[in-house]
Amino acid sequence: MSEREPEADGGIVAELARMSEQERAEHFAEVAEVVAPEREIAVEVGQTLLEVRDVTVRFGGLVALDSVSFTIRRGEILGLIGPNGAGKTTCFNAMTGVYRPTSGQVLMEDRPLARASRHKITQVGIARTFQNIRLFAEMTALENVVVGADARHRTSVLGSLLRLPRHQREEREAVERAMALLEFVGIADRAADKAKNLPYGYQRRLEIARALATEPKLLCLDEPAAGFNPAEKEELMGLIRRIRADGYTVLLIEHDMRLVMGVTDRIVVLEFGRKIAEGLPAEIREDPAVIAAYLGADDDDVA
């Protein structure tokens, strides 16, 4: 099709199509190696990676988040849930540098994020996706991921203008890694298509690939299953598990209870800006305060 640029996929797509199932499996194992290089991880599995400490966010007279505290431990999938308006997005934004807390602190590996710019947030190892997909519509899927990686690996402008060998090598590596990420999230077959031409589910996966390209220590997913059908949700759960298995830590905001219960290790529940419960999925399911909070919630919340 006209959107395809043959040179951009470097033949990988065609090569994948030719492979037997066994060869593909071996290839994907190699891809996993590329996707999960030896990331510099300062903390051990199970140790606190990020701490939300007594965070309050006010919008004028409205207290959107009221003295909320919880931790995210390295290697876990933490779910952040609550009825509409509970403060999930506000909390997420406070954790990713979009909002400054009115009081309290967010600490990443024991260092306060208080004055971190968004770019700095990427540098400290936090990446996020958005409820409303934000991709570069006119760029190919591959380019979107390469740009994501650029947020972390910056070569000098002069270097890129002169096309220094170091820059060329970095560029090649960035493309290879981006391609591996597209394979990892399952959309490599559309690498050369413009983002705007991808099906909705592919766009959501592309957002995840782009976030992973920044090599985050913490990946924050804001309602990644919004608009998905049950089969797509099932696939997404598989992907989130694979992301965790690859050594990433994941924070998941999600309305779909089945998905949250099925994929998270621990859950924090907010209601009216306050934390009302925290625990294992099985505990949360039985928690009277959580059940009460969700009584009367719309169907989407309890699906």
Ligand SMILES: Nc1ncnc2c1ncn2[C@@H]1O[C@H](COP(=O)(O)OP(=O)(O)OP(=O)(O)O)[C@@H](O)[C@H]1O
């Ligand atoms: N920028 C803002 N200015 C004013 N009020 C805001 C702003 N952002 C959020 N709020 C309010 O803060 C409260 C918490 O909203 P928030 O979006 O964090 O909840 P949520 O749990 O993410 O809800 P949803 O599930 O509907 O996305 C709500 O009462 C909301 O109206």
